[in-house]
Amino acid sequence: MSATVSIHQGKLEGDEQGGLFIFKGIPFAAPPVGGRRWLAPEKPASWTGVRDARRFGAVAPQNKLMLSALSAMVVDGEQSEDCLTLNVWTPALDGKRRPVMVWIHGGAFTIGSGSQSLYDGSVLARRGDVVLVTVNYRLGPLGFLRLADVTNGKIPSTGSEGMLDQVAALEWVRDNIAEFGGDPGNVTIFGESAGGMSVGTLLAMPAARGLFHKAIPQSGACHTGAPVARANRTAERVLSRLGVNPSDAGAIRALTPAQLLTGTLLDDGKTPDPELGMAYQPCIDGTHVPRAAIEMVADGNASGVAVMVGSNLEEWKLFSLMDPSLHKLDRAGLGARMSRRLTAPTADALIDAYDKARAARGESVTPADLFNAIETDRVFRIPGVRLAQVQPRHDARVYSYLFTWPSPAMGGVLGSCHALELGFVFGTNHMPGMAAFAGTGPAVEKLATQMQDAWLAFARSGDPSSESIGKWKRYDEARRSTMVFGANTKLEDAPREEERRAWDATPDKIFGSL
Template sequence: MSTSMETVVKTDAGKVEGYQQRGLCVFKGIPFAAPPVGKRRWLPPASVEPWDGVRPAQSSATIAPQNIAEGGLLNLDQRPEAEPQNEDCLYLNVWTPALDDARRPVLFWIHGGGFTGGSGSSVAYKGSRLSARGDVVVVTTNYRLGALGFLNLNELTGGKIPATGNEGLLDQVAALEWVHRNIASFGGDPDNVTIFGESAGGMSVGCQLAVPQSKGLFRRAILQSGATSTARPLDKAALVAEQFLEILDVKPGDVDALRSLPVERLMAAQLELTPRLQRSGMTGGLALQPVIDGSTLRALPIDAVRGGSTRGIPVIVGSNLDEWKMFIIRDQELQKIDEAELLKRVQVILPGHNAEAMVQTYREALARRGAPTTPAEIFTAIRTDQSFRMPAVRLAEAQYSQGQVAYNYIFTWPSPMLDGALGAHHALELGFVFGNYGEGWGGSGPVADALSRNMQDAWLAFARNGDPSCESIGSWPPYDDRRATMIIGKDCCVEEAPYDEERRAWESVADGTMGV
């Protein structure tokens, strides 16, 4: 690592000094909003206070408070235990080939982690390889998580704490606003920003497609294993908040007590929240998630897309073939379910629908492909499609119906971990997109290298001109009534209507039953 005056950049709040590494200029821990601490807890992000002199930007800043168990559940790449945590967490990182006026495309990353874990400074999201390969600027950001970012307290406190449950989304908007104001000084083009994210990050991207405050701040969007079907109705969000305060043993009207609670108590309460909600039948998915509050989110994001919110914004959206295998491998009870328990579990996630017909459809489809048809494998396939593939398909369909452009994919590369038992599991594609894949997790060798080049070049082509077709991956047609889908794996090829028998089984299932 080396520093020089060449890595000093003047932002609208003051000068920052990064460092040079392997031909890139790197900046870490740049504040994009005021610390949301003290009386600013649960308030929208505020402007950062300007500083004098030159602020060092050579190491990652503190990340949002989180429980390791929660952050690690949805992303094997996360290492929250290695990163210091603090409510003062609103920082971003920049990788750029040069500090000039070249106005390069900007790729703005929103991390995953179930809205309760992760950070923009995770080693998995190191932007150097992507930046260097595509001559682009890469930005990764933190945002408030869990109860500090996605807890609706406005209803319970009568507005005394005006938290809508979308403070985390508003943090993302604030980071995008910082990019719009400052990225030209880092060699980027503020008018050519592509937002992309995975899991809760993909769902965040899906929400930003519907958030009025982010309009005009990005030009394109990539949604990996998360789309536009995850957001909670306001009345249910208020019930979640009520349960959370009961765990804390704090009355809704005691605003001072809420604001002064140690963050450790909030994190401990989060660990109790999910099982409490599951026992009460309130939710089987993410306990804390964005809220349809009527302001930041006025509707379920997929409905906003159908109403025209993405006009002029092309998207790439897709999922991994075996998303849910990463979760089932940790659930010994689920691995041993019998036919009766399979039917019971499907009835729980699909209330009011014919669970027997859904199970039979998947049993027959898996058998025809030569895949295992144990109850655990069938449930894994159903949950994968419910949580990830069908929300992606619904977004692609919505784009096409509105005369907008979507490119759909299914990632099929199997992980070598656990002798291949995880298949193309949740989050596996991350290493190939960023070029940070490893032998034990993603694989290695010439075929893995080619896969990473294919994904990076497609993502980079899309960031440049809105079309992922390129020499590496080949022609990638937009989604239409033929349902063209890029299969991304050992070989990359376009198939029309892959896994269509399963897709048709979901046609009568409402959007609100999709997602996690």
């Protein structure tokens, strides 16, 4: 059945399916095409008549996902610069003012979309009586390439246009979500990986202040952002690889999305340039992101926002699949790898601390497993811990989690890897390919129920305690209470504390980026 709703821009026609009303491909900003490329998003145009909102909009231009074995993670559909749309799942088109959950997808700021089947909002909307929104934003060179300096202002992009898209989507939610039965005064943003890093950045952005009231950064927090100097080096390298002169703004503007997407690849056109690391990420430009996000949050920029933050136990094992040399790593090689991220004495001390702590628990201490554990914590866990440490100074409603369920895929080599929690949170482990990744059976269903209950309770009240997991204590530095989600979900004080302490003297700039 079809359903219609009137918003500020005009009327929309969506679908009614299984007791939910679903509206797809709603434009929340003007198409960032032509002269609008690399500019901040502008307000969307209105329309007359009824706009069809029964199909997802185009996805942002992007290269193919390297790990595309899971069909639920594949990004299907037409790619277009005209991609600034969002999707809404709601139990009713009434004035009930339900909690609103806005999902920001991950994908290293270069891949993904709000229309991936993994992020289907039906289960959360139905189980929690919430309004679920998924959004697109500009990715890669169209959303995170800083050209203002290298072109002497001819192209004024700041390197954070993709973040400004997310702000525009939240403004749309504020102005329109009541028409979908949602409460604009109770908005929770949540996201994973680059989406979690986006959530962490939004906590610091002045433009996002007041647009949301709760935040759930998953596997990423407030430590990912490129200083201007790094963003400029990336821009110079990309333009050089594309063979265009930074002074020729016309030639840069004439580049097609397909051409731009090759700017961070090696000559084979497939392999990312390792010297660029995570080339595209929000730029700490002094304006949109005034300073490093963790500094802004520590100073109180997110005061009044409840936070639930966490990560997966073995995040890095997913990325190890793309590192064939890792299994040959010896202790000297591990030291060399870590010394590229840290100074040599610090790197050696860190390796020793992980070796000792893991051996005491009976865990593997091969150089490969030590590297996986250290990188898991450097990029994902410790940024979440540090956010959980500073935010209680400004709002006591801070909760920490650790996801430990292991994937049965590939004989178990993935462990509790990056992205594994997503199907549990969204209730989409039934999607094609997910059973092999997440597992099946009563234990899987129980864990999914526990996580959905927690996420929904937090969105409703700012407290994730629920009947299925019991009382979830707030995080503080004295006890570091952490909900460990796994085969035996329970609250623990300071899990893996020895490893956390090993990072105490490490500055924030070391964390959160590749």
